[in-house]
Amino acid sequence: MKTETLQFKSYIEEKGLLFTPERQSVAEEVFSSHDHLDAEKVLKSLRVRGSKVSRATVYRTLDLLVESGLVEKIDLGEDRAAYEHIAGHPHHDHLVCLRCGKVQEFEEPLIEQLQEWACEKASFKATGHSLNIYGYCENCTAK
Amino acid sequence: MKTETLQFKSYIEEKGLLFTPERQSVAEEVFSSHDHLDAEKVLKSLRVRGSKVSRATVYRTLDLLVESGLVEKIDLGEDRAAYEHIAGHPHHDHLVCLRCGKVQEFEEPLIEQLQEWACEKASFKATGHSLNIYGYCENCTAK
DNA sequence: CCCTCATTGAGATTATATCTCAATCATAGT
């Protein structure tokens, strides 16, 4: 079993919950790629794989994964929420192409630093943030 | 008539559309405060004021206001979209309190600058962005 | 006055996400 799946198993069991086959399936699906997944995509992939987890359980397990700190829920300004797992993936923000939908990632540590400043100035205690830049990717600009 | 309403009137008419009483009402409502309004709030305020604009028209007019460049649609990570008018309101980003819902505004020109850099590096042509910091406001941290 | 097309409103519809609840399952205690 993958490291991350095992970590999730630990989290679940430490909480006194059960590490069920359904939860394992969803976790494995989420940990299987670095794509930005949404609940429906996860459900569909599981179905294709022959797993018969229900929609409700997918949503519930995604919540647990986020709670565990192994997965992040991100809002890309699209109609549905996206999820990405964190291991081997330092914090980053997103460039969202309004034409083809491509999502690129970028890191800008100084921006993070300045955000902390802004919070201090406002006596605001931050727990997270969302920075999306919308526009057109290189490919789409060419046209 | 307020300057901004007149600008909207011009935009509408230049597009060959009609500046109807309904559109005027919605515009006046949006321009009447610097709050972050959502469609339902606008609708409710109009109803209180005795105006009988339909929900569909509120949504449609908000779209037109955004198109005109006089109003910005913002996603604060809440369940509904917010709108704020731009005149006399330099660009800013938002601190969203997860407890009381308060939304504070902040400006950090250097962040804007760094965003442009990030886009250049990625050959990405930006048209807009959304930066929300989530956490707890001064008031709510105290508790 | 007529024609055309924009506009509107009521309600239907879509789509994401959450909720409900009965059936099932795991586990600990006896």
Added chain:
DNA sequence: ACTATGATTGAGATATAATCTCAATGAGGG
């Protein structure tokens, strides 16, 4: 092994924002 307890699941109902449909109305040009 039996039972009681509580966790888990799935199917479908529900909530909610936003969009869509379409018939009726209205404005403006010729």
